[in-house]
Amino acid sequence: MDFDFSDDQEQLRDAVRKWVDKGYDFERRRKTVTAGGFDRSAYNELAELGLAGLYISEDDGGMGMGPVEGMVVMEELGRGIVLEPLTQTLIAGGVLSGYAGDALKAQWLPKIASGEALVVLAYQERKARYQLDICEAKATQSSTGWSLSAMKNLVPAGDQAEAFIVPATVDGKIALFLVERNAAGVATRGYGTQDGARAADLQLMNAPASLITADGLVALEHAIDIGIAAACAEAVGVMDKTVAITAEYMNTRKQFGVAISSFQALRHRMADVKMQLELARSMSFYASLKLNAPADERRRAVARAKYQLGTSMRFVGQQAVQLHGGIGVTDEYIVSHYFRKLTQLEMTFGDTLHHLGAVSARMQDTAGVFA
């Protein structure tokens, strides 16, 4: 039992932090938001740092790292509310490495690791909400291969990505496929999202596809869990910075002739905010440290974590705005961007009520970290 980061992990953190601080300031981010919410050159810079290959083996051109490194990286990207969806890249690297056949791996993993190909998960359907086993997309097999018909929503950077990982049913059972955006029968409609980033609806009309695995639900659940652990870590970074910004503001802003940080009502609120941040950080650790556990244990752990993170994110985000007062609800001031990011993260990969339901349904006669 040990919660210290290794020297290598600290170096990784420093490298990402340096890039965020020097290479990804608020102005650059604002321009990206205005331009549509995705900046390919920024994504390439992340790839140059090796981050796109984090969960890809060295043989396939990646860094062959694990969940703790993923967590460290996502915390730092969260601190800078980076728009480019590295979480998706971690999912793609993890899922293809874990479930795809050798040919597909050889074709895609090096390109993902180098940043040449952005591959994102396209799973959200209108009728499914947060349930993973509800899937109307259909796959059919012919002599020329697989083809998919589907309508997927909220695909991150969907009109910018090179390919999609798509769940679709085969004889009522979910399988996982890879679809290239430039293939025939693929249409996207992009739009901005509340956090300033970009997503798209994706329509597939008999689009050619490669089978990743026929055991699609197992792989999809794993994909989502990688995403949850990354989102939890990202949220910790977002909250960490939110708390720092708010504390700084409270020590600067004067009302009634004194800094507002001198008022006990506000100080105690800030203590509650700190509590939620540290509970969230603890459960982010928990999610990442359980990410390689057997599926049942992993699923329960990430549900617990996402419930805690969702609770914390909503509280920290709302209170940060409240503690700022009027400036907190402006677009010009930075804190509202952190609040919007936290709100979007809460509803990504299952919101708080959803995961409470999952914890409740999985609750057994044992509690605790080691149960």
Add this chain to the structure above:
Amino acid sequence: MDLAFTPEEQKFREDIRAWVKDNLPADISHKVHNALRLSRDDMQRWGKILGKKGWLGHGWPTQFGGPGWNAVQKHLFEEECALAGAPRVVPFGPVMVAPVIMAFGSPEQQQRFLPGIASGEVWWSQGYSEPGSGSDLASLKTRAERRGDKYIVNGQKAWTTLGQYGEWIFCLVRTSSEGKPQTGISFLLIDMKSPGVTVRPVRLLDGECEVNEVFFDNVEVPAENLIGEENKGWTYAKHLLSHERTNIADVNRAKRELERLKRIAKTEGVWDDTRFRDEIAKLDVEVVALEMLVLRVLSAEKTGKNSLDIAGLLKIRGSEIQQRYSELMMLAAGPYSLPLIQEAMEAGWQGDAAAGALGGFPGGVVANAPLASTYFNMRKTTIYGGSNEVQRTIVSQVVLG
């Protein structure tokens, strides 16, 4: 970074588990698992069993006869004891006054007092709070005047937990009114059999007498019972408070009680009520999050690599969780937690046979008898040990300066 305990730590845990299984009396663990009334004898019996093994002072260094365990080993020991249904060690001797005697007492004081604490023979009480000094402890007024080789003590202590059993009491007393309130306080050990000491139990809202008022009327205390230097008592008391920060979170007991809550919910038929079970699920996550918080602090203490600013959060969260599980247990039983029958708090009570056909526990099961009482009792947790509002003020200093 690794969540798993090392093989050595696992082995340590298994050894502790086996020993507790062999040595914890079943009648005591039965009471703990069902929140029944523990007698002085129950508490002291377990204390002496630990004492004989050398584990009553399980946080003590080897030079004073302790096992010399690190932070993680201490945690594992406490967890195994809690999960097995051992009573909490009465902390005033081995956990609270002993570290002060070790750090600031003279060799004579160490030889005189530590063996009785380590063996569990001598029952100690804590004399800190006063009627006018709660969260603002430094305002305390109990006076100790030096006359020759004695102190003459006059005043009153309040909220003295289990003081009715106490044989010795460690007190913060005022020896000077000069300067800041903190600088005139001394740390004095007082024999409770001394003439002029009066203990008055206070009945609390759960019907039990858990705390006492202790009056001092011209009590003569030998000057050799002063710990360290006169007027330095506040420093010694703070040293005491800086120890055992993870202990106060009591996450091990919370894990045990969460399981009991699930049992009660099943017995009372609310386990399948989604609305109710979701409340238990929230608590399940809260307990895991608290455990992770505790483990982070322990890990930092073990390696000494990180200094964490989160220890102040442990008391707040731990106490809130204790209140919450007791609340949910009561709500699970609902109206059947309401009958107030003193006899039902004793082990072995099966119901009122004299009532004939109407015997038994009114409308419910005997196990429901302590539920409301425990709920009432747990209101203390956010008040004692520095109220949670005081704790929030301390936490806010970490964030805001």
